Amino acid sequence: MKIIERRTLAWIVNIALPVTTVVVLFMGYKAYTKLNTMVDTLEESAKPNYNLITLNELSFYINEMERNIDAYRVDSRSNHMRSFNTALDESLYLIDSLKETIDDNRVVGLYDSLSSLLGQWAKVQTQIGALNSDILESTLDDLTQKIAQLPETLAEDDTATIPEEKKRFLGRIFGRKKNQQDTTTRPSQSERLQKEILAELSNAKSQSSREGDALKNRLANLSQESAQLQNEIVSLINNLEAIEVEKDQQNVKNVELLAKATNQEIVVFSALTSILLLITIVTQVNYLARNRKYQQALRSAKRNAEELAHAKERFLANMSHEIRTPMNAIAGFTNQLLKSNMSPEQRDQLEVVKNSSDHLIHLLNDILDLSKLQANKVELEKELFDVRATLLEVIRIFEDKASAKGLKLKSEFEGVPKYVNGDPHRLRQMITNLVHNAIKYTDSGSITLSTSIQQKTDKQVTLKISVKDTGVGIPKEKQQKIFEEFEQAQASDQRQGTGLGLAITSMLVNLHGGSIDIDSEVDEGTEMILYLPYEIGEALTPKKDKAKTPQIHLKQLTILIADDEPFNLKLLEAVFKSHEVELTLANDGQSALEALLSQPFDIAILDVKMPGMSGFEVVEQLRKNDGPNQKTPTLALTATISDQERLMSKKIGFDHIMRKPFDEAEFLEAVHQLTAQKTKTRNGIQHSQHMNGQSLYDLSTLKSIGDKDFVTEMVNTFKISAAKSIRNLYKAVDLKIRSSIKEEAHKMLPPARHLSANSLVSSIEKLQRMAEQASFEEINEQIKIVEEIYSQIKKDLESQV
Missing domain, CATH: 3.40.50.2300 (Response regulator)
Known part of the structure; x- marks a missing residue:
């Protein structure tokens, strides 16, 4: 029950985690969106209300109009009316610009009313400016003053007769003609003229007074109408300003509501985030607990696997030992019996026994190699070898088997370097597997082993080694499968082998850092191609041919x-x-x-x-x-x-x-x-001269291997290569290159050993050891010792050989 409850809880937590994550992401997105909206609204609210500013500017222009019209009443110059008209145009333009920013039709109507009122008020103000009764009264007063001064002028000449033209002039001024026929007693001319003028002036003044009263009444009415329009304009502007203020206040309220809603969503988001964090912590704790269990299980499985691997290795070792021990006896005694005299039938039977034992040993070697390759315990050796000779050895091994099936074994070499550094045994094993398979699945035709250079540099070469047959071929769908362990192209092929050869070959190719390709068509044959990288080497001495090795006694x-x-x-x-x-x-x-x-x-x-x-x-x-x-x-x-x-x-x-x-x-x-x-x-066997109780060299081994010409060739090779190596050693000391010293010493060892030059071998081995840490002065002294021993050997060889 507890296990079921734990599993149920685990399922709940596993489901709740993604659901909560989705909800948190959604709420976070909403909070983020509202927060952005609030920020945008606040930024918008922080901007000045240009409508209010425009209304204030409109009030300024209205005041400017009123000031200009008042100035015009005092001084009727035209520039005051131009300023008045300019202020009116600016006011109407501001009203039109405000209308374009308003979407509310009611407010637009208010602006239309304001524009109409402003137009009426301007018209009234213009009419008030046109009423200028003060000008007429001022003119009459001036004329009265001038006439009042006439007696003083006329008193100078009371007896003078006023000319007719004068009378006519005064008559034209006052619109009436005077009869001047008083030939008897009359006032003086100046007095009569004064009285007449004063009478006319009195009449004119009375008439002007009556007209002035009418104008004043008209002016009073216009002023009252102007004041009423002005009050309406001010009231309308105040209303519009109040609308704008109310709009700002509404924006502030909207921001407050948005901030409150955003705060709520942030609170919800925070709460959900906390829940998500809690679920995550629970999940992580649960994961860590399970991970510890899994790690313990993995460690246990690893220990079991290692124990199994060790057990497998021990089993294979014991099995190999148990199998190889009797196989050693079988193969050994079979070889001994084959040396004896027997009937052809007995020899054929022993050949069957020998072939069977060789097959079992080959099978056992494949199993052991596979086990070591799987455990990564195979290390490639590195030695100098002849590529062509190594591959030809494989051809020679299968010559009899191919001939028995009527197959032709061919070999082709194109520009292949003679010597490379690598593992010749593993190369031989790979090519042996490929040639063996080619012969096994080819009933007629030929097997061709070809080698060429795929890529080459100064020190590296990639060899392309191909084994091509004219056999049954491999279906496309099986071509990759055959490189797996215990796999073959056909189920019926199991009777012909275990299916380990190509698997081992593929693993060895990978171990070399190379690659393997296959080109095959059913009933048209198969070509296996290996690409193997090697270091280019230079041989010091030719390798002896085992086929020419004489029998040892x-x-x-x-x-x-x-x-x-x-x-x-x-x-x-x-x-x-x-x-x-x-x-x-x-x-x-x-x-x-x-x-x-x-x-x-x-x-x-x-x-x-x-x-x-x-x-x-x-x-x-x-x-x-x-x-x-x-x-x-x-x-x-x-x-x-x-x-x-x-x-x-x-x-x-x-x-x-x-x-x-x-x-x-x-x-x-x-x-x-x-x-x-x-x-x-x-x-x-006679030795040459000795040094400190040790023979300088011994040619008996070389003489047992080959003839006199072979011994001479080996000796000459030794002298040439050793002299060259000694020169290179001195150069390496001058350049202070320790690796070159060690390498040249290593090159000198094989030919020295072939000559059994024990003193020289010991000196060279000591030089090899000194190359890593000894001072270059000490190394130079050791090279001199090597050179001295070499010179003695060379001198003695020239006299002996």
């Missing part, structure tokens, strides 16, 4: 053989039967150690896995003990050679390690190499 050697399998002991006895050697047999490690500590041997051949004490433990005790065989060469035999076993054998003190079942010739060659010095001494 061992004489007068004392050999200890230790193995817990009786038939392995019998097989080794049979191998050494044709050689004049003395054998001591031990069936466990303890017996072998006791024998080694009690009497000297020329070589000890030990099985690695023995009951009680393993071969490693025997050699470890032997090297630690100051006995007769402390420096005796030892050879290890094992069913499997893992990287760990190689390292351990070298560390413990084994001189060589070989895998069972072994090739007899290779085995005898190894024994011969390990015991060469003692064999030569016992056979009375």
